[in-house]
Amino acid sequence: MRDYVKSPMGIEEKSFEIIGEEMAPHNFTEEQLKVVKRVIHTTADFDYQNIIHFSEDAINKAKSILKEGKMIYTDTNMALSGISKPALKKLNCNVECFVAREDVKLEAKEKGITRSMAGVEKAVEEGVEFFVFGNAPTAIFKLLELVDAGKVKPKFVVGAPVGFVGAKESKELLEKYDIPYITIRGRKGGSAVAASIMNAIMYMMVER
Amino acid sequence: MRDYVKSPMGIEEKSFEIIGEEMAPHNFTEEQLKVVKRVIHTTADFDYQNIIHFSEDAINKAKSILKEGKMIYTDTNMALSGISKPALKKLNCNVECFVAREDVKLEAKEKGITRSMAGVEKAVEEGVEFFVFGNAPTAIFKLLELVDAGKVKPKFVVGAPVGFVGAKESKELLEKYDIPYITIRGRKGGSAVAASIMNAIMYMMVER
Numbered sequence: 001m002r003d004y005v006k007s008p009m010g011i012e013e014k015s016f017e018i019i020g021e022e023m024a025p026h027n028f029t030e031e032q033l034k035v036v037k038r039v040i041h042t043t044a045d046f047d048y049q050n051i052i053h054f055s056e057d058a059i060n061k062a063k064s065i066l067k068e069g070k071m072i073y074t075d076t077n078m079a080l081s082g083i084s085k086p087a088l089k090k091l092n093c094n095v096e097c098f099v100a101r102e103d104v105k106l107e108a109k110e111k112g113i114t115r116s117m118a119g120v121e122k123a124v125e126e127g128v129e130f131f132v133f134g135n136a137p138t139a140i141f142k143l144l145e146l147v148d149a150g151k152v153k154p155k156f157v158v159g160a161p162v163g164f165v166g167a168k169e170s171k172e173l174l175e176k177y178d179i180p181y182i183t184i185r186g187r188k189g190g191s192a193v194a195a196s197i198m199n200a201i202m203y204m205m206v207e208r
Numbered sequence: 209m210r211d212y213v214k215s216p217m218g219i220e221e222k223s224f225e226i227i228g229e230e231m232a233p234h235n236f237t238e239e240q241l242k243v244v245k246r247v248i249h250t251t252a253d254f255d256y257q258n259i260i261h262f263s264e265d266a267i268n269k270a271k272s273i274l275k276e277g278k279m280i281y282t283d284t285n286m287a288l289s290g291i292s293k294p295a296l297k298k299l300n301c302n303v304e305c306f307v308a309r310e311d312v313k314l315e316a317k318e319k320g321i322t323r324s325m326a327g328v329e330k331a332v333e334e335g336v337e338f339f340v341f342g343n344a345p346t347a348i349f350k351l352l353e354l355v356d357a358g359k360v361k362p363k364f365v366v367g368a369p370v371g372f373v374g375a376k377e378s379k380e381l382l383e384k385y386d387i388p389y390i391t392i393r394g395r396k397g398g399s400a401v402a403a404s405i406m407n408a409i410m411y412m413m414v415e416r
Contacts, residue, residue, distance in 0.1 A: 044395035
């Protein structure tokens, strides 16, 4: 049998050690660093060190909302799958991919908009205030439209849509609002990145 | 209302156009290029142009297996979520995340190995020959051990584990075997990348 590390937690610890050694000098707080390292762990892409941004006191703000046991919106089934269910359960939180709902699919088709946009509308109707975007810039634009219209005041947004059409712009616009956020600037991001940001925060709060 | 592209297919087409314009010169075949572009679309990371590798005639080989309506192994719920269910259905294929099964979890815990390793053992027992790895290098090592032991002759492997401990090595070793593959060399990869490779292949075969 070949000699390779087989313990899952052993692999993770060793990975975080390597990431810490190879990261460029930085000014992250200890808690921010946990988020940054987990994103790099998920992508093997050190560029995330440069493009992740935290609004003031973002992690504490996210934690205080999660402590209240909230419903969390995600825009893809992949982000939904990636967010730790045991951690959510311990926090008494739920996460739902509104985009996958039948009523949302129908509405998107009728209006000729993305399912992510229709999903955001539905989530806002149902009182969701914590949003995790890993896919669709259109969902962020839609959310900010609803903010402009006074229909929602989001308490936290993970803004990590990936892509070439609108992703960068959606995150730049988000950062202009008075909403606590963690964003990935530019084109990069994705469902796995969004999920890893959520997990990093939750793992600070609960035993694994 | 802000002016942004709201049609999902419009966004995808425009994205692929931009990716094509920004890619460095290359020698990909037309079909390989569809895979490469979809991976870049998923990650916004042009580095994938350099680190994706195809064994000889890989795409045709993958297609001919998928045409047979097979069970496909994945090593994470995220890859499972990311692989297009409508496309699978049209091909009469199934995908299962063996790692998430209760019997596999128990076995991994008892043996102190990763769930991905235990999941590969279970999949091989059940006759699976098409493997999609987006997370765990240990799963690739385990599969190759089972090949060495004459217990399985995989017909296709998507080798895209991400990470800092064993990922690179697992993919290097895989390429030494006489197994058709698409790999992401080095540390990068991930569930979303693995799923996008699968989707790119399936989208060549079915109407969306």
